[in-house]
Every structure is written in C-alpha cells, then in structure tokens.
Amino acid sequence: MGPDSGNSWTPRANANGWYNRAMLAEERRQRLVAAMREAGIGHMVVYGNAWQGDYLRYGAGFAILEGHGIALIAADGEVELFLDSATDAERAELEAPQVKVHLAPDIARAVGGRLDRVANAHIAAAPRRFLPRWLTDATHNFKLDDATAMVDRLLMHKSGGEIAAVRRAAQIADEAYVEFLRAVRPDRRQYEIIADIEAYLRRKGCPDNFMIIGSGGKDVFGMTPPSERRIAAGDLVTTELTPAVEGYFAQICRTLVVGKATEAQRRAFAVFVEALEAGIAAVRPGVRAADVAKAENEVFRKYGLGEYTTSQWTRVRGHGMGMFADSKPHILEDVDTVLEPGMTLIVHPNTYHPEAGYIVLGDAIVVTEDGAEVLCKTPRQLFEVAV
Amino acid sequence: MRRGLIARSLVELPDAVFDARLDRVRAAMQAARFDALVIYTNNTRPAGVSWLAGFVPYWSEAVLVVPRERGPYLVAALSFRVKSWIERVSRLADVLHTPRVGLEAAQQIAATRADAAVGVVDFDGLPAGIAEDLREGGPALTFHDASALFALLRAVADPAEIALASRAADIGHRALSAAQGETLNDKIAGVESKARELGAEEIYIAAAPDLERDTRFRRIEGEAALAKAFALRATVAYKGTWIRLVRSVCDTAITQEAAARFAQAVALLPSDRGFTGFRSWLVEGCRIAQPLDPLIGSRLGEGRPPLPGALVAVQAALAVDGQTVLLGAPALIGRPGEASSLIADPLYD
Numbered sequence: 001m002g003p004d005s006g007n008s009w010t011p012r013a014n015a016n017g018w019y020n021r022a023m024l025a026e027e028r029r030q031r032l033v034a035a036m037r038e039a040g041i042g043h044m045v046v047y048g049n050a051w052q053g054d055y056l057r058y059g060a061g062f063a064i065l066e067g068h069g070i071a072l073i074a075a076d077g078e079v080e081l082f083l084d085s086a087t088d089a090e091r092a093e094l095e096a097p098q099v100k101v102h103l104a105p106d107i108a109r110a111v112g113g114r115l116d117r118v119a120n121a122h123i124a125a126a127p128r129r130f131l132p133r134w135l136t137d138a139t140h141n142f143k144l145d146d147a148t149a150m151v152d153r154l155l156m157h158k159s160g161g162e163i164a165a166v167r168r169a170a171q172i173a174d175e176a177y178v179e180f181l182r183a184v185r186p187d188r189r190q191y192e193i194i195a196d197i198e199a200y201l202r203r204k205g206c207p208d209n210f211m212i213i214g215s216g217g218k219d220v221f222g223m224t225p226p227s228e229r230r231i232a233a234g235d236l237v238t239t240e241l242t243p244a245v246e247g248y249f250a251q252i253c254r255t256l257v258v259g260k261a262t263e264a265q266r267r268a269f270a271v272f273v274e275a276l277e278a279g280i281a282a283v284r285p286g287v288r289a290a291d292v293a294k295a296e297n298e299v300f301r302k303y304g305l306g307e308y309t310t311s312q313w314t315r316v317r318g319h320g321m322g323m324f325a326d327s328k329p330h331i332l333e334d335v336d337t338v339l340e341p342g343m344t345l346i347v348h349p350n351t352y353h354p355e356a357g358y359i360v361l362g363d364a365i366v367v368t369e370d371g372a373e374v375l376c377k378t379p380r381q382l383f384e385v386a387v
Numbered sequence: 388m389r390r391g392l393i394a395r396s397l398v399e400l401p402d403a404v405f406d407a408r409l410d411r412v413r414a415a416m417q418a419a420r421f422d423a424l425v426i427y428t429n430n431t432r433p434a435g436v437s438w439l440a441g442f443v444p445y446w447s448e449a450v451l452v453v454p455r456e457r458g459p460y461l462v463a464a465l466s467f468r469v470k471s472w473i474e475r476v477s478r479l480a481d482v483l484h485t486p487r488v489g490l491e492a493a494q495q496i497a498a499t500r501a502d503a504a505v506g507v508v509d510f511d512g513l514p515a516g517i518a519e520d521l522r523e524g525g526p527a528l529t530f531h532d533a534s535a536l537f538a539l540l541r542a543v544a545d546p547a548e549i550a551l552a553s554r555a556a557d558i559g560h561r562a563l564s565a566a567q568g569e570t571l572n573d574k575i576a577g578v579e580s581k582a583r584e585l586g587a588e589e590i591y592i593a594a595a596p597d598l599e600r601d602t603r604f605r606r607i608e609g610e611a612a613l614a615k616a617f618a619l620r621a622t623v624a625y626k627g628t629w630i631r632l633v634r635s636v637c638d639t640a641i642t643q644e645a646a647a648r649f650a651q652a653v654a655l656l657p658s659d660r661g662f663t664g665f666r667s668w669l670v671e672g673c674r675i676a677q678p679l680d681p682l683i684g685s686r687l688g689e690g691r692p693p694l695p696g697a698l699v700a701v702q703a704a705l706a707v708d709g710q711t712v713l714l715g716a717p718a719l720i721g722r723p724g725e726a727s728s729l730i731a732d733p734l735y736d
Contacts, residue, residue, distance in 0.1 A: 021608070051388060051430035051446065063606065065591055067431060067677055068512070086669050086681035087604070087622075087631075087702075091593065094605040105681050105691070108511055129516025136515040191392035195583030198389065202576035202592075205609045210388045212445070222468040225393045225445040227475075246608065315466050325388060
C-alpha cells in the first residue's frame with residue numbers, strides 16, 4: 001500500500017488510533033522528492049533539532065531529540081541522515097530504518113564532505129537559516145540555495161493521512177484537557193499538574209507535547225513552562241496543550257477558574273468565545289490568514305479592547321499546526337498566506353483582558369473545501385473546578 | 388519540545404556560583420583580548436548559557452552577551468511578555484527582546500565599541516541566520532571562534548554542577564523505580580510522572596523492549612510489546628544539568644555482576660581499556676553548549692577524551708552468562724592520579 005496523488009490517501013489506524021509511521025514517512029518523502037524534481041533541485045539539505053524538528057522529520061522520518069540532525073535527500077529518493085548525538089544516532093537506526101544513518105560529531109564538516117561529492121548539482125537547504133554557519137560559508141565548493149518556502153508549502157498542505165494524525169492528536173488533546181480539569185486543585189504546584197498530564201499522554205503512547213500554563217489573577221500576562229507556584233482559590237488557570245501523534249501536533253487552549261467565576265470573568269470570557277467563533281467563521285479556502293486575525297480582532301475592537309490585540313499583549317491570533325506545534329501560517333493581520341483545503345490551524349484569540357487577566361481559548365481546525373472542520377470537541381466554556 | 392519545571396534555586400545556584408564562572412570566563416576573555424563573548428542558546432544547546440546565567444529556553448532562541456566590563460545580558464526572541472519570567476529563572480543584568488537576536492546583539496556590542504573583538508562560542512555551528520545578522524548588526528566587529536576557550540572552562544564540573552548532577556541522578560533513580568504497570572506505556576508513564584513531580588526540568592525516556600532481540604534504545608511512540616528482559620533509559624535534566632541512567636530488568640545476579648564490571652571500567656576513564664570485552668560503550672558530556680555531546684566510545688574512533696574533572700554520562704552494553712545487560716550512570720573523571728568514579732549507582736532498590 002502506498003500513497004497516491006493529492007489528499008486522497010489515508011492510512012489505516014490500528015484499534016487504538018495509531019497510524020502506520022512508515023507509510024506516512026514514505027508519503028512525505030515522495031512528496032518532497034516530487035517537489036525537488038519540479039524545482040530542479042538535485043539534493044536537499046534539511047536541518048532539524050529538538051526545537052525546530054519538523055523539516056527534518058518531514059524529509060527523513062526521524063524525530064530528533066538531542067543535538068543537530070541534517071538529512072541529505074537526493075532527487076532519486078535516497079536519504080542520508082547525519083546526527084551528532086550518538087544516542088540519537090542509535091535511535092535513528094531503529095526508528096528510521098529507511099534512511100542511512102551517520103554518526104558525525106562534527107556534523108557540519110561531515111555533511112560538507114558529502115556535499116563536495118555532489119557540488120555540481122543544484123543543492124538547496126531548508127530551513128537554511130538554521131544550518132551550521134560553517135556549511136553556508138561562501139568558501140566551499142558547493143552553494144546552498146534557500147528552499148525553505150518550498151518545504152513550508154509541503155508542511156502546510158496536509159495529505160489525508162497527515163490530517164488523520166492531526167485529528168487523532170486533537171482527540172487526545174480533548175481527553176488530556178479532561179485530565180487537566182481533574183489535576184487542577186488548590187495548593188498543587190503548577191509543575192505537579194503538568195506531571196499528571198504528561199503521564200496521561202505517555203499512557204496514551206504520546207511521547208511529545210508542548211504545554212505552557214498560567215495561573216493567578218490580573219497580575220498574569222501570559223503562559224510559561226510550569227513554575228513552583230501553588231494554585232489558589234479564585235485563580236484563572238490557562239493552558240495550551242499540544243500533544244503529537246506520529247509527529248503531528250494538535251493544540252487546544254482553555255481557561256478555568258478555581259472556584260466560582262466572577263461576573264467580570266464571565267463577561268470577559270464571552271468576548272473570547274465571540275472572537276473565536278468569528279475567527280473560525282472566517283476560515284475558508286481563498287481567505288488570507290490576515291482575514292482570520294482581523295475577524296477575531298474586530299470583536300475585541302467592538303468592545304473597546306483593540307489595544308489588547310497588539311503585540312504588547314499577545315503574540316499571534318492562531319497559527320498553523322502539524323509537524324511543529326507553532327508552524328506557518330501565523331494568524332496575524334499582516335500575514336497574507338492564503339488558506340487552502342488541507343491546512344490545519346489553531347484559531348486562538350488569546351490575550352490579556354483588563355477586567356479578568358490573561359485568558360486563552362482556542363480550537364484546532366482543518367480547512368475544508370467550504371470552510372473549517374473544528375477538530376477539538378471540548379466545550380468553549382469558562383470551566384470551574386471545585387475549591 | 389517538552390519542558391518541565393524551569394526555576395532558579397538560590398540554594399542550589401547562589402549568585403556566587405555564577406560570579407565564579409563569569410570571573411573565569413572574563414579572565415580567559417582578557418587573555419584572548421575579546422571585548423565581548425557571544426553564546427547562542429535554544430532547546431537543543433542550552434548548556435553554555437545556563438551555565439553562566441541559569442537561563443534555559445523552553446522554546447525559541449536567544450544569545451547571551453558577556454561584555455568584559457559589565458554584567459551579561461540576554462537578547463531573546465521570546466516576546467516581551469515573558470521578560471519577568473526570564474528574569475525570575477535567570478541571573479542577568481538585562482533582557483532585550485527582538486525577533487532578530489543576532490542583529491540586536493551585534494548592535495549592542497558595537498554601540499560600546501564599533502570595532503570590538505567578539506568571541507563567538509561554537510562559531511562554526513552557529514545558525515547561519517544568526518551569523519549573518521551578527522555581521523549586519525556590527526559591520527566593523529571582528530568575530531573569532533571562542534569554542535576552545537569556552538570548552539576548557541565549561542567541560543570541567545564545579546561543585547555546584549556535581550551537586551545538581553547528583554540530584555538529577557536521584558530523580559532518575561526514583562523515577563525508574565516508579566516504572567510500574569502491565570504495559571510498557573504504563574511503566575513509562577510512571578517514570579515520567581515521578582520525575583516531573585520531583586522537579587525534573589526534562590526527562591527523555593527510551594526503551595529497549597526486548598533485550599534478547601535488540602539492545603538498542605528507542606523512543607516509544609504508540610504501542611510496543613514488552614518482553615521479560617527489557618531496559619529503560621531515563622535522561623534527566625535538572626536546573627540545566629543532564630544525566631542518563633539505564634536500568635535493565637533481568638536476572639538480579641547478572642545485573643550485579645555487570646554493574647561491578649561497569650564501575651571498574653568507569654574507574655579507568657578516560658582510558659578505554661576497562662571496556663575491553665564490552666559489546667558497546669559510550670561516554671558523553673558537555674563540551675560547549677550541547678548537554679551530552681559524544682566524547683569517546685566504541686563507535687567514535689579517536690573521539691574527544693573528557694578532561695580531568697569532567698562530569699560525564701556513561702552507557703554500556705555487556706554480556707554476562709549470555710545475557711546482555713545495559714547499564715548507564717553519571718560519572719566524574721578523576722584528576723591526575725585519581726580514579727574516575729560513578730556518582731550514582733547504576734543499580735538501586
């Protein structure tokens with residue numbers, strides 16, 4: 001069984017919802033090679049690390065955790081993977097058996113030596129700005145063009161199999177948020193709550209998650225990794241929970257109150273619900289990311305809260321999701337990326353509200369032929385947990 | 388992209404620890420005639436900046452600038468909204484926020500002296516975009532590779548780092564002891580939960596689910612069957628210090644004999660002669676900014692032998708009575724005339 005053209009190929013999941021990793025990897029490799037041929041690229045140099053690992057996983061099928069990884073992908077489909085972590089190199093031999101793995105403590109020179117042998121070919125790199133400086137130095141025999149935008153397009157436009165993995169990740173995000181509601185209790189420290197969620201995800205077979213948290217009142221302006229702060233009655237507790245299935249992340253953002261929500265908190269939260277609904281309603285093929293951001297922000301402006309849609313108070317109004325938890329396109333009023341079917345996004349009008357504090361609310365969606373399918377099923381409500 | 392508790396402890400890392408490290412770095416800068424030192428950080432190479440300032444990024448990237456005459460400051464791509472968090476978890480003179488950290492860092496350095504000599508740690512490995520921005524931000528600055536200078540200082544553990552490694556090893560031991568349940572994912576969940584409850588900054592868990600079939604470790608994604616003899620590896624970070632612990636679940640007498648041979652081999656490090664007859668072995672440690680760089684081992688050829696006083700992570704596979712046992716623990720390389728030593732027992736309970 002193998003991928004066919006477009007988005008029609010969907011791998012089968014097993015009884016527990018897991019997809020065949022090797023088939024997804026093979027499908028991605030074929031799509032990348034096809035894009036390389038179309039662009040006249042003979043070899044691609046693809047970089048990854050534990051933070052920005054999506055390009056590497058796309059091209060080489062390996063989820064890097066430690067050190068640097070660089071894959072050299074030939075237009076004939078052959079993939080060589082250079083890793084400077086001995087521990088990850090051993091892992092790659094098992095987890096990405098389709099590629100040739102090289103342990104290369106001096107990774108830049110090892111890759112450079114290999115590129116010297118194909119210096120006459122058209123070589124391109126993604127993401128070029130993350131490559132070791134030594135490799136991009138002008139003194140070498142080879143020249144590395146920037147093909148980041150080409151790979152970005154592949155990363156943004158998901159196949160049926162990729163969407164199925166994101167859908168499953170969104171389902172796990174919903175389930176994990178139920179665990180989060182159970183875990184938040186007065187006097188618990190933030191990191192103890194996160195421990196419960198990460199353990200839950202491990203039981204589900206999810207080894208990767210991106211999660212930040214905030215707790216407190218109007219003195220809290222955003223979310224960070226968990227701290228030692230203890231949960232207190234009256235706290236607003238915000239979280240962004242982003243588990244991955246087969247390397248595909250899906251995110252949910254929700255806010256809860258420890259105890260009964262105040263009238264001010266309810267009023268504030270209602271603005272976020274309206275903004276999220278407006279943002280999702282704006283999603284359809286052909287609109288720009290900016291249009292979605294504008295739809296969300298207009299709601300804030302309508303209530304005299306336009307100031308809180310600026311970069312002083314919020315980073316983005318949503319973003320792409322896939323092999324990176326925060327991928328392109330960013331949902332901002334100055335981003336012109338046109339939405340197309342198969343893109344997976346989170347729409348989240350997260351920001352500070354002067355009467356309640358920092359509030360988050362966001363759902364993962366997939367762009368369909370005529371709008372958006374919302375992947376998160378958790379109710380859009382200001383949850384209350386018992387004191 | 389996960390991270391756990393990121394917090395500064397004034398007990399485990401008092402100001403004096405950072406001051407002493409900075410004094411040594413500044414002395415080396417003076418000798419090299421550097422006006423400033425630049426160190427890059429992201430999720431995968433945090434160990435240079437965390438050593439000097441305590442800052443560990445959970446996301447994004449930053450550069451630490453150490454001027455010769457004033458306190459170090461961080462130029463971070465994280466937004467201004469997390470400035471107070473960065474200040475809480477780090478020891479910095481200032482934090483500046485900008486998407487182009489290289490450009491801003493160079494402009495800051497050049498504002499003091501346009502033709503300053505700047506040492507860049509891991510210059511060859513610096514992301515190309517950061518390097519280009521450094522040049523754009525300071526066209527008259529001269530950039531020099533400061534990797535060797537920094538590695539000589541960073542690679543040798545001070546008492547604070549040894550104490551943190553001991554604490555990380557304790558977390559790892561207790562976490563691995565919590566590997567309970569029927570399925571492999573249940574066991575891994577137990578390890579994950581305990582490590583994070585104990586304050587781990589990060590834990591990577593890998594498994595060799597069937598030691599009779601394959602002794603290589605992998606990350607479990609989805610489901611995996613578990614054999615009678617298996618091994619788990621916990622890679623634990625605590626306050627910027629990383630260790631690895633490996634536990635093989637098989638015959639107790641065999642693991643005890645294996646542990647004794649392992650400790651004997653470790654005692655002879657950095658010589659590799661103790662590992663003769665082992666199926667494989669690996670010594671990792673921080674040289675510059677990656678927490679666990681490969682140093683020497685059965686797959687590494689000449690390698691880069693650890694310096695006396697270095698904190699390292701040692702892993703090995705050896706056969707005892709036909710059973711392959713995997714072991715791993717942190718160790719301290721002896722100074723001249725001293726044996727090296729494990730700082731945590733690879734066995735426990």
